[in-house]
Structure formats: C-alpha cells, structure tokens
Amino acid sequence: MTVxxxxxxxxxPSTIAGLVGAPGPIALELFYDLIFVASVVxxxxxxxxxPTAHNLIWxxxxxxxxxxIWMQTSLLFNLDREQNxxxxxxxxxxxxxxxxxxxxxxxxxxxxxxxVGPLLGLTLLLVSAMLAVSARGxxxxxxxxxxxxxxxxxxxALIACSPVVGENAYLVLWPLGFxxxxxPSLRSDPLGGQTIKTHHLVERFGAFxxxxxxxxxxxxxxxxxxxxxKGLSVISLLANFVIVFAIWWLYFSNAPSVGPTAGRGGHxxxxxxxxxxHLSIVGxxxxxxxxxxxxGKEVPSSAALYLSLPLCGVLVSMVILELLSxxxxxxxxxxxxxxxxxxxxxxxxxxxxISSNELRxxxxxxxxxxxxxVIGSNSVRSKVAKQAEGTRT
Numbered sequence: 001m002t003v004x005x006x007x008x009x010x011x012x013p014s015t016i017a018g019l020v021g022a023p024g025p026i027a028l029e030l031f032y033d034l035i036f037v038a039s040v041v042x043x044x045x046x047x048x049x050x051p052t053a054h055n056l057i058w059x060x061x062x063x064x065x066x067x068x069i070w071m072q073t074s075l076l077f078n079l080d081r082e083q084n085x086x087x088x089x090x091x092x093x094x095x096x097x098x099x100x101x102x103x104x105x106x107x108x109x110x111x112x113x114x115x116v117g118p119l120l121g122l123t124l125l126l127v128s129a130m131l132a133v134s135a136r137g138x139x140x141x142x143x144x145x146x147x148x149x150x151x152x153x154x155x156x157a158l159i160a161c162s163p164v165v166g167e168n169a170y171l172v173l174w175p176l177g178f179x180x181x182x183x184p185s186l187r188s189d190p191l192g193g194q195t196i197k198t199h200h201l202v203e204r205f206g207a208f209x210x211x212x213x214x215x216x217x218x219x220x221x222x223x224x225x226x227x228x229x230k231g232l233s234v235i236s237l238l239a240n241f242v243i244v245f246a247i248w249w250l251y252f253s254n255a256p257s258v259g260p261t262a263g264r265g266g267h268x269x270x271x272x273x274x275x276x277x278h279l280s281i282v283g284x285x286x287x288x289x290x291x292x293x294x295x296g297k298e299v300p301s302s303a304a305l306y307l308s309l310p311l312c313g314v315l316v317s318m319v320i321l322e323l324l325s326x327x328x329x330x331x332x333x334x335x336x337x338x339x340x341x342x343x344x345x346x347x348x349x350x351x352x353x354i355s356s357n358e359l360r361x362x363x364x365x366x367x368x369x370x371x372x373x374v375i376g377s378n379s380v381r382s383k384v385a386k387q388a389e390g391t392r393t
Contacts, residue, residue: 025077025081025083028083028088028091029074029077029204029207030207031095032070032073032091032094032095033070033207033208033211034211035095035098035099036066036067036070036098036208037208037211037212037214037215038099038102039066039098039099039101039102040063040102040212040215040282041215041218041219042102042103042105042106043059043062043063043102043105043106043282044059044215044219044282044285044286045106045219046059046105046106046107047059047286048219048286048289048290051286051306057171058105058112058170059105060279061170061171061174061175062101062102062105062116062120063279063282064174064178064275064279065120065159065174065177065178066098066101066102066120066123067275067278067279068178068181068182068275069094069098069120069123069124069127070208071271071274071275072127072148072152072181073091073094073127073130074201074204074205074208075196075201076127076130076131076134077200077204078196078197078200078201078204079134079141079144079191079194079195079196079197080134080137080138080141082134082137082138084133084137086133087130087133087134090126090129090130090133091130093126094123094126094127094130097119097122097123097126098123100115100119101115101116101119101120101123104116104119112167112170114163115163116163117159117160117161117162117163117170117173117174118160118163120156120159120160121156121157121158121159121160121161122156122160124152124153124155124156124159124177124181125152125153125156127152128148128149128152128153128156131144131145131148131149131152132145132149140193140194141192141194142192143189143192143193143194144191144192144193144194145192146192147184147187147192148184151180151181151183151184152181154180155176155177155178155180155181156177158173158174158176158177158180159173159174159177161173162174182272185268186268190267190268196267201271205271205274206251206252208274208278209251209274209277209278209281210248212278212281212282213244213247213248213281215281215282215285216240216244216281216284216285216288217241217244219285219286219288219289220237220240220285220288220289235360235363235364236288236291236359236360236363236364238367239291239360239363239364239366239367240288240291240363240367242367242370242371243284243288243311243363243366243367243370244284244288246367246370246371246373246374247281247284247314247370249374250318250337250370250373250374250377251277251318251321253377253378253381254321254322254325254327254333254381269320269324270321270324273317273320273321273324274317276313276316276317277313277314277317277318277321279313280310280311280312280313280314280317281310281314282310283306283309283310283313284307284310284311284314286306286310287306287307287308287310287311288307288363290303290306290307290359291307291359291360291362291363303359304348304351304352304359304362305348307348307359307362307363307366308344308345308347308348308362308366311344311366311370312341312344312345315337315338315340315341315344315373316337316338316341318334318337319334319337319338319341322334322337328384328388329380329381329383329384329385332380332384333377333380333381336373336376336377336380337373337377340369340370340372340373343369344366344369347362347365347366347369348362350365351365
C-alpha cells in the first residue's frame with residue numbers, strides 16, 4: 001500500500017468534476033460528518049433514559065456499523081475526489097437513511113426496532129452504488145471498488161435479514177457483516193494500487209473526533225434541560241468540561257500531526273483504533289451528563305462506571321495511537337497514558353468507597369488526573385524535543 005504525505009493543495013478549485021458553483025468536496029464531507037454525529041446524539045440520549053446492559057450492547061452494535069459505513073465512505077472520498085450530481089445524490093440518500101435508522105434504533109429500545117437492520121443493509125447498498133459510480137468515472141478505481149462491491153452487498157444482505165432470523169440475531173449477523181466489510185482491507189494491496197492521501201485522511205478523522213467531542217457538550221446540555229438550575233451541579237459541569245478538553249488536547253498533540261504509519265497493518269490499525277476512541281467519547285458524554293445532573297439525587301454506585309470505563313477506553317485508544325506514531329517519545333508518553341488508565345479505576349473505587357452516590361467528587365478527581373496526564377505527556381515531548389535539538393547542534 002502506498003501512502004502519500006504530500007501537503008494539502010493550495011487554492012484548490014471549489015468543485016471537482018461537478019457543476020460550476022456546486023458545493024465542493026470539503027463542504028459535502030463536513031455535512032456528512034454532522035449527520036453522523038446527530039445520529040450519535042439521538043442514540044446516546046435514548047440510552048441515558050434506558051441504561052440497561054441489553055440496550056448498551058444494542059446501541060454499541062448500531063454505532064459500530066454506522067461508524068464503519070462512515071469510514072468506508074471517507075476512504076472513498078480520499079481515493080476519489082471527483083464528485084458529480086449522481087454521487088452527491090447517493091451521499092445525501094445515505095445521510096437520510098442514517099437519520100432514519102438512528103431514530104428507529106432509539107425509538108423502541110426494549111424490543112429493538114425491526115427496521116434498523118434493513119435500513120443498515122440499504123445504506124451499505126448505497127455505499128456499493130457509490131463505489132460503482134466511482135469506478136465508472138475513474139477506471140483506476142476499478143481494482144479498489146470491484147471486490148468491495150461484492151463484499152458490501154453480501155454484508156448488506158446479512159445485516160438486513162437479521163430481524164427475520166430473530167430478535168437477537170444481530171448479535172451474530174452484524175459482527176459477521178462488519179468483518180465482511182473489513183475483509184478487503186486485509187488483502188496484500190487493499191487499495192487496489194491507489195495512493196491514499198495521508199493529510200486528507202488525518203483531517204477527516206481529526207474533524208470527526210472534534211465533532212464527537214462537541215457532541216459530549218450537546219449531550220450534557222440536552223440532559224441538563226430536563227432539570228431546573230437548582231438541580232445542576234456546576235462543579236461537575238466544569239470538571240467534565242476539563243475532562244473533554246484534556247481528551248482533545250491529548251489527541252491533537254500527536255495523532256493528527258503524525259497520522260497512520262506506512263504499511264497495511266499500521267494504516268488499518270490507525271483507522272480502526274478510532275472506533276473504540278469515538279465509542280468511548282460517546283460513553284464519556286453519557287457519564288458526564290449523569291454526573292452533571294446528579295446533584296441532590298440518589299444514584300446507584302454503579303453509575304460511576306458510566307464515566308470511568310469510557311475514560312479508560314479513551315486512554316487505551318490513545319496508547320495505541322501514540323505507539324503507532326513511532327516517534328522518539330512514543331513509548332514514554334504511551335506509558336503515561338497507560339498509568340493514567342490504571343489510576344482511573346483506583347480513583348473510582350476510592351470515590352465510591354467514601355460516598356457511593358456522589359459523582360461530583362469523581363468528576364473532579366478524574367479531571368485532575370487528566371490535567372496531570374496532559375502536563376506529564378507535554379513535559380516528556382518537550383524534553384525529548386530539546387534533547388534532539390541538542391544532538392543536532
């Protein structure tokens with residue numbers, strides 16, 4: 001696999017292979033991202049009102065499949081920047097289906113909607129149609145699109161028929177469909193001879209991560225509107241803001257500037273690591289909303305896990321992304337992230353032992369831990385950079 005590290009083009013035309021005056025690729029991609037994040041807001045808000053283990057598995061399954069659809073579409077945008085009206089129509093159709101399936105998935109969490117599987121299957125078929133349009137307009141994309149169309153259609157059939165097989169068939173058929181969609185990426189030449197544009201890929205994943213972090217505040221604000229101001233915990237609100245800000249700082253201190261490493265394994269691992277990262281950010285949003293609105297209320301001790309476990313997921317994802325960067329400071333910074341991950345459950349246990357229903361203290365403690373992690377990782381990076389500068393001089 002070839003990875004391009006060329007800088008982004010300057011003064012690029014607003015459209016490529018489209019009508020003059022039509023929206024450019026960047027505008028469409030950002031619009032596309034916002035639709036997906038809107039669906040995440042719907043899913044996370046519904047889970048907050050029905051926080052059961054069964055519903056958690058269901059919503060994780062829905063999120064994983066729509067995230068994979070987003071990733072595959074983003075890869076297509078990366079390899080083929082040409083957009084015509086047919087391609088734009090297919091993208092808009094996909095966006096509409098994502099909204100519909102999100103509403104359907106959140107509509108009846110107890111029985112799980114029978115429409116979600118078919119809607120996901122239809123969305124995968126639209127991605128297949130986008131691949132076919134790309135191959136027709138750009139013959140060089142044939143090697144990339146041919147095998148994916150076949151695999152995506154097969155995965156679409158499996159996922160779409162899950163409600164017919166049984167209520168819990170998605171537990172088997174959806175993961176199988178997920179793996180089938182990923183299968184072409186495991187070939188020796190997963191891009192079919194095409195060259196991936198690293199800067200664009202990094203921008204796409206970075207922008208999606210920023211929007212996901214913003215979703216945390218949207219989720220907290222939506223939950224907060226259900227209570228009057230007397231029931232809000234400003235301390236928790238500030239602490240959770242610091243936690244999200246620290247996640248933003250840690251991610252953008254290194255991951256986007258380095259991006260995926262060359263080679264099939266590093267490329268795929270880098271992208272797929274963002275799935276648990278983004279899923280954990282959604283979990284942080286749910287935990288932050290619960291903590292912010294817990295003042296003066298009786299909450300079960302298990303509620304602390306809604307904030308601590310997703311934060312551990314974020315830190316583990318950061319460890320992997322840091323190690324994939326392969327820089328001089330990577331192992332030491334990854335060690336700091338790993339140590340912070342170990343401290344999260346310790347802090348949670350200590351807080352719950354003191355007061356089982358007090359989430360404000362846990363929010364403050366975790367915020368302090370994340371700030372310490374930022375300071376420690378920045379210190380290591382600065383020290384290594386000064387040592388490298390001294391060696392050169």
